[in-house]
Amino acid sequence: MIKKENYNIPGVKGRGMLMDITYDDSIRNAPLVIFVHGFKGFKDWGTHNMVADYFARSGFRYLKFNFSHNGTTADKPIDFADLIAFSENTFSMELEELNDVLDFVCNGSSMPRVTGVYLIGHSMGGGISILQTAGDSRVKKLVSMASLASFTNLWTKAAEEQWKLSGIMYMPNSRTGQDMPLKVSILDDLRDNPAKLDILEKATHINQPWLIVHGDADPTVPVAQAKQLKKANKQAELLIIKGADHTFGASHPYAKDSLPKDLLEFCDLSIAFFKK
Template sequence: MIITQSHTLPGAKGRNMLMDLTFEETNPHAPLLIFVHGFKGFKDWGTHHLVARYFAQNGYRFLKFNFSHNGTTPEDANDLTDMIAFSENTFSIELEDLQYVIDFACSGSVIPAVQSVCLIGHSMGGGISIVKAAEDKRVSRLITMASVASFRNLWPKEIEKQWKLAGVLNFTNKRTGQDMPVKSTLLDDLERNPGRLNVLARAADVQQPWLLLHGTADTVVLPSHAHDLKAMQPNARLALIPNADHVFGATHPYVQQDLPLALQELCRKAVDFLKDV
């Protein structure tokens, strides 16, 4: 039987992060995977629960969490409603959050038998996972899904000057139509930490086994990002999913009981990789 346990953990600036751990009841000490969601994402978006079950059924524990400033709240975990928190998010905050999650997982206080973790990061979360893998040796394996090769892929370069002048830039949530403000402190963070937050440069520092997964029909983060990352880290394995978009066929909400075909293929490739290294 598949079990899902819920936990709450303080994140950056003391803001709580919700997380859940999915595993097969007969395999409570299975290897641990930590899923890192992307920009305007959250742990319960779309198909994430089905992905968690897939990995649990294939011999892994799957931990997914909400970044502390991703726009969700403990009271409303299924939508982006806290625009104050969202506006104050930075990449360094997300790295701090991920550090807390890895510390929590490896402490042994709640999740038993964890000495190392595998990170699975999607889109912006892929970039965060690359940086963290490069600097934290408790990360034993890395899987990225449609990962950015630069955090600046999230907006047009030419708007940065006006963004700084205005102090805030609105990002439109295409699903809901809402304007989601992001303060220019996000740009300040990039400029204060040019080495740490250079995803391509950090890709060269990744020593762990790494699987790069990307859809050939991704128009949000172009497949060229995967090739750029592979060029920086030749030891990484690159697998392209034919005709897959940025979310590998998923939607939110997602009412079907089975994974989309492209996401099924991605999960199969990921499990094959994990069992091979």
């Protein structure tokens, strides 16, 4: 029987992080996969629950969570209801919170204790996952999904100058129609922590098995960034899904009762990699 357990653990500045774990109750000691969402993402976006169910039926426990400053709230987990929190987010905060999630599961807090996990990071979450994996032996394998090779690829260089002058930049969300604010503190974070937040440099230090998956029709993060990651770590495996976009065919909301073809291929590739 497939079950789901829900948690709310503290993140940065005391803000909660909603979390859920999907698993097959009949499988003992199933390995744990942690999914790390990307920019303007959240744990219940689109197909994420269907993917969790698919992994659970394939013999894994599947954990996904919301970063505390992703703009959603406990009362409105699928809406960007707190744009003030969103504006104050930084990469260092997300890296700290991913470590908190690992502490939670590896210390046996309110769930079966594990000694190691598998990570899947999408887009910006892929970058955060690369940083975490490079310095954390608890991560046994990594799958980066349409990952950034640099956090500065989220915006244009030209936008930075005006951003620094005004102290805030607005990024449009085409799905919701919202202008998503980002304070200059996220730029300050990159300036103040260049070594800690250098994705390509950290990629060179990953010794764990690493699968890089990208679509060659990704309009958001070009496939060239996946090739940069592969160049930085020769031991990593690069798989390019022909015709796949940034979300591998998924959307929010998602009304179909089966996974998109490209996302199903991604799931099967990841499951096979984790089971090797």
